[in-house]
Amino acid sequence: MKIKKNLMTLLSIISFIGIGFAQGSNVHADDNPGQFSVKAIIPDNQVDKNVTYFDLLVTPDQEETIEFEVQNLANKDRTFDINVNPAITSDGGTIDYSQSNAKLDKTIPFDVRKYLKLDQTKVTIKANSTARIPIKMSLPSKQFDGRVLAGVNVAPEDNESSSSSSLNKSNTGTTIENRLAYTLAIVLQQNTNKVEPNLNLVSANGKAYNSKPYVTMNFQNPSGTIINDLKFSTKLYKDGKLYIKNDSNPFLVAPNTNFNLRLDLNGHTLEAGKYSAEVTAKNSEHTWKFKKSFTISDSQAKDVNRNTVYDTNSNRWWIWLIVIIVVGAAGAGVYIYMKRRKK
Secondary structure, eight states, X not given: OOEEEEEXXXXXXXXXXXXXXXOOOOOOGGGOTTSEEEEEEOOTTBSOTTSSSEEEEOOTTOEEEEEEEEEEOSSSOEEEEEEXXXXXXXXXXXXXXXXXTOOOOTTSSOOHHHHEEESOSEEEEOTTEEEEEEEEEEOOSOOOSSOEEEEEEEEESSOHHHHHHOEEETTTTEEEEEEEEEEEEEEEEXXXXXXXXXXXXXXXXXXXXXXXEEEEEEEEEOSSSOEEEEEEEXXXXXXXXXXXXXXXXXXXXXXXXXXXXXXXXXXXXXXXXEEEEEEEEEOSSOEEEEEEEEEEOHHHHHHHHHTSTTOTTTTOHHHHHHHHHHHHHHHHHHHHHHHHHHO
């Protein structure tokens, strides 16, 4: 099966400082390999007027049109793909706005894809020109605390970074594609009340990612706030004995999302058995502790290992190498001994 990975280069306004994003600025031709830029037209209901993304105070049933500009800095006409996507938390621990078909957590107040609409998802802009793009908001009647995050994802169709950097390995069925894109964040809130973060450990099992086996633990942030700089410390026990100890890199967790914490098996195959995990998740303000027991069956372990480079059958090459070396050395020794006897 063909696996396609889009390594999205998110330029500039992807996030903001006070609640876990990094504030961006306009990108110009000299420092912009994609030769385009995106700029929000800030409306009157902007909460923080010092940031360059949309940070909007809204009400139930509100209808509003917001606008942004796409500037084509190239010396040719270009067509851009534009989508409004929900924010999710990637398994790599970042907030991701690039997934147009993302499955949403059940705790999210509403799906922005239904209520924030573009007139068109392809826009052609003349060389060295700017187009103003409207987004029509028709918000639901539901009331909520916290924030709903979305992102406008803009990518040129003639993505030179994509075509020149594509790597297709037909023998593994894997295509790695670098795609240059620009994301403009949209933050929606009905009030500025502080929302306390929460974290749940939902499930644990074995999975294969990028041809490697992992034990994965699914976590959920059911609250309408970002969790910044979240680090996980995990002890995984198998059949009562310490099997893996893992300390993660910091996670930036989007509101009302779930994500997987992957535990590397350090080059081993996934083994069937009874497991238990002790997890501490913490940042500078909050600490959560979890315990989870689960079982991986023989069939589950085989299914995972079959899709990895650590397949038991294919991982025995080193045994045969040792056998060949030993047999070769023994043969050479016998040959030298017999030759000396003849002398």
